[in-house]
Amino acid sequence: LNDLDASGLDASHRHERNGQLATRPTDAVFAHLDAAYNLARWLTGNDHDAADVVQEASLRALKSINTFRGVGARAWLLAIVRNACFDCLRKTKSHRADPMDDDLPIAADSLSTDPDLILQRSENVELVRTAIDALPPGIREAIVLREMEGLSYKEIAGITGVPIGTVMSRLARGRRHLQELLVADQPSPEVSR
Amino acid sequence: MNCDDARDLLHAYADDEVDVATALQLDLHLQDCNACAREFKATQVIKQAVASPALYYSAPADLRDRLRAAVEPPLIIRPTSRRYWAMAALVLLTIGSSLIAFMTLRNGTDSDAREALAAHLRSMQAEHLLDVPSTDQHTVKPWFDGKLDFAPPVHDLASQGFPLIGGRLDYLHDRPVAALIFHRHKHVINLFIWPGSSGEGETTLQGYNIIHWSNAGMSFWAVSDVSPDDLRQFKDLYRSAH
DSSP states (O other), X not given: OOOTTSGGGHHHXXXXXXXXXXXXXXXXXXXXXXXXXXXXHHHHOSHHHHHHXXXXXXXXXXXXXXXXXXXXXXXXXXHHHHHHHHHHHHHTTOTTOOTTOOOOOOOOTTOOXXXXXXXXXXXXXXXXXXXXXXXXXXXXXXXXXXXXXXXXXXXXXXXXXXXXXXXXXXXXXXXXXXXXXXXTTXXXXXXXX | OOHHXXXXXXXXXXXXXXXXXXXXXXXXXXXHOHXXXXXXXXXXXXXXXXXXXXXXXXXXXXXXXXHHHHHOOTTOOOOSSHHHHHHHHHHHHHHHHHXXXXXXXXXXXXXXXXXXXXXXXXXXXXXXXXXEEOSOHHHXXXXXXXXXXXXXXXOOBGGGTBOEEEEEEEEETTEEEEEEEEEEXXXXXXXXXXXXXXXXXXXXXXXXXXXXXXXXXXEEEEEESSOHHHHHHHHHHHHHOO
């Protein structure tokens, strides 16, 4: 388990302390179950493992309430679920099992940054889904935590156990790569007609 | 700011993770530089695409149900670990002893209110809310038979927004009393009933609302953190229930 005292979680603690009352562990788990499942589903890549991991990790989380402070609840649960996901992936020797894997080919200089073309391609949800799924695990989890959960760089650093600078670079490289995947080798609707 | 610096910071800027001074400099650069402005726009498009609700996997209902069944046996609220029990017991002891010390200085209606509040807090803190978990008044009422020397009137007010969730034997002023537990949205109302008459009134103690009335030789004390209006409505409904 990551050190939950990592400075990455402190900001959210302060924020939640000001903004809302502390919750009980059980309430926290149910309140953030969607977030937990979404992360697990993107990390494991399938429904079955995601459900198993979330159930097991949630129960384990509730038994170890000494790590729970009632605040920063979502980050607390996501850190536990995230670690359980990589444990599960390692057991099955999955190619998605290495959280430190963030290798991406260096983006070509000729990369199209035409926002209109990217927008057009991104309307194809399955294309975007496949592109995210193809990202290396370390980058995929940063993207999911940032874009789908809206977590801060600090919180992501706390959950994934890497420095904030690494979070920043993973997000930048991940997005450029997604951009590349979306515009590359895809017949545009005009051409395919 | 030049293009190299700008490209390094674009993503953090799009994520609202740069300080104000840097944001201002980037703003200026993006106004002047078409290439960087395009890249910034592309970044925003990608962010938006990934954040699409269509890509979000919500927890399946059966996972939620399985988990709920594992942690919360129906209607009985249980502590999740021994450590939790120990903490609850400590809190209970602290609150209980200070309240009792305080209460011995008081008497009459005021002390009834404090006893009722102490019992309400006890029921919440120790997570011993229910002895007989049931939404059926015909199950709850007979459960008190033989445990009390009186028959408390038990009514379910589910159709009026105050569902009965169960009953509990409690002790106020060293005598057994009936405690009925109702829900109002997610809040708990404890209704204590014992024989006698203590008139009518309402008060607020430590942020909790307490309302009491008498009816047919019974004294009724409702304690909750719901609004005074809700609690008054509860009282009126309970009074006129048959």
